[in-house]
Amino acid sequence: xxxxxxxxxxxxxxxxxxxxxxxxxxxxxxxxxxxxxxxxxxxxxxxxxxxxxxxxxxxxxxxxxxxxxxxxxxxxxxxxxxxxxxxxxxxxxxxxxxxxxxxxxxxxxxxxxxxxxxxxxxxxxxxxxxxxxxxxxxxxxxxxxxxxxxxxxxxxxxxxxxxxxxxxxxxxxxxxxxxxxxxxxxxxxxxxxxxxxxxxxxxxxxxxxxxxxxxxxxxxxxxxxxxxxx
Numbered sequence: 709x710x711x712x713x714x715x716x717x718x719x720x721x722x723x724x725x726x727x728x729x730x731x732x733x734x735x736x737x738x739x740x741x742x743x744x745x746x747x748x749x750x751x752x753x754x755x756x757x758x759x760x761x762x763x764x765x766x767x768x769x770x771x772x773x774x775x776x777x778x779x780x781x782x783x784x785x786x787x788x789x790x791x792x793x794x795x796x797x798x799x800x801x802x803x804x805x806x807x808x809x810x811x812x813x814x815x816x817x818x819x820x821x822x823x824x825x826x827x828x829x830x831x832x833x834x835x836x837x838x839x840x841x842x843x844x845x846x847x848x849x850x851x852x853x854x855x856x857x858x859x860x861x862x863x864x865x866x867x868x869x870x871x872x873x874x875x876x877x878x879x880x881x882x883x884x885x886x887x888x889x890x891x892x893x894x895x896x897x898x899x900x901x902x903x904x905x906x907x908x909x910x911x912x913x914x915x916x917x918x919x920x921x922x923x924x925x926x927x928x929x930x931x932x933x934x935x936x937x938x
Contacts (some may be wrong), residue, residue, distance in 0.1 A: 751769065819872065
């Protein structure tokens with residue numbers, strides 16, 4: 709099976725794989741992580757809000773998105789949003805969506821659900837005496853949240869956030885349905901062009917495995933360090 713394995717085709721393709729494919733994958737991972745954390749933090753605050761309408765809305769959004777496969781969300785957002793934008797803007801034809809921004813928005817909206825639950829668990833995991841003491845000192849609820857609760861909860865949330873980022877890095881390969889040249893998409897294009905499916909897919913799997921393994925090791929080290937500080 710591996711007797712005809714041609715390593716040369718992998719070596720020749722490295723610039724394209726990493727300068728184009730991996731750069732897109734890492735860019736999407738970074739932007740979607742930052743956007744997901746910001747939107748997820750907002751959802752978490754809404755879920756913990758005293759106002760029932762906000763809590764129900766955020767809970768419904770999180771539960772709905774988490775019950776859908778990510779590949780389906782990517783597909784429907786890219787192909788349905790042009791018609792939604794046409795209806796909103798009154799255009800004569802569907803508004804074209806840029807594949808990059810479509811995938812970035814989709815991943816942000818989807819990953820925000822998971823970051824929301826991580827942040828909510830981190831906040832609820834703190835003793836209530838922390839917030840009660842800050843309120844007793846004259847702080848408002850907002851000041852208590854941002855100055856007392858969140859800085860302490862971040863220590864509990866950080867390893868889980870990094871773990872979710874690793875999952876997001878792996879999930880970015882799903883953008884192949886939009887014909888975007890991410891790392892896996894670049895490997896697939898070369899495999900089909902040169903007829904070297906075995907070499908390219910084995911190499912792509914190894915790259916994803918090594919990066920995820922190293923990142924997981926870093927998260928474990930961080931988690932152990934945080935546990936000692938605690």
